[in-house]
Amino acid sequence: MSRTVDDGPDVALVAALLGDASRAAMVTALMDDLRLPASELARIAGVSKSTASEHLGRLVEHGLLATERCGRHTYYRVADPVVGHALEALAVLAPRRRPNSLRSVRRQDELARARLCYDHLAGRLGVLITDALRQRGLLREEAGELRLVQAAWDADPPLGVTCATVRAGRRPLVRGCVDWTVRRHHLAGALGAALAHRMFDLEWIQRRRDRERAIGLTPDGTRGVRDAFGLDDTQITAVMSG
Structure with a gap:
């Protein structure tokens, strides 16, 4: 037919x-x-x-x-979160606007470093944390998709966020969202959202300005992210200042 x-x-x-x-x-x-x-x-x-x-x-x-x-x-x-995923995917394909002011340059740099993608962490910081979770064996890349290793995650839950605590709802626990900054996955889904919310609760991350997507690391956040995800200061400095 x-x-x-x-x-x-x-x-x-x-x-x-x-x-x-x-x-x-x-x-x-x-x-x-x-x-x-x-x-x-x-x-x-x-x-x-x-x-x-x-x-x-x-x-x-x-x-x-x-x-x-x-x-x-x-x-x-x-x-719905799927709208956020769709917009982020379109951003990967879209040409980058040429900034027309110093303020625009600064805002683009801040968004590239760390931002919210709907309700989860994105930008170079989001990708760095996702890579750290993959290196710990809590996530894996399979057929171009990000997959959860649930037994490993719950055995060593990052920031105390277990799969059971976020299972409610119809969102997948894990979803890979291709980041337009570096064109690699950052962690989306219910677990990605829960980690971001937990980092806000701990005051590790904060909005740079009211009603802005750009996120900054607090001094406590720099130390907390380093220890919680097995990173070093050089890695964190590279993504937040590059």
């Missing part, structure tokens, strides 16, 4: 939604699991509030974003 253009998912629809620069900017702004109102997303995208509302309506209609009510206010968020 011959195939037609009607077969399979409508990839073109999603591509068209993200192909608009304003809509892409709004979704990207929510990539670190933030909840933002339409007025803030309009400012980020550089469009009027009415235009932003039209864009946001389409993104919600087609399942890329979801809404949450808080009193009289409506906040927007990424509807």
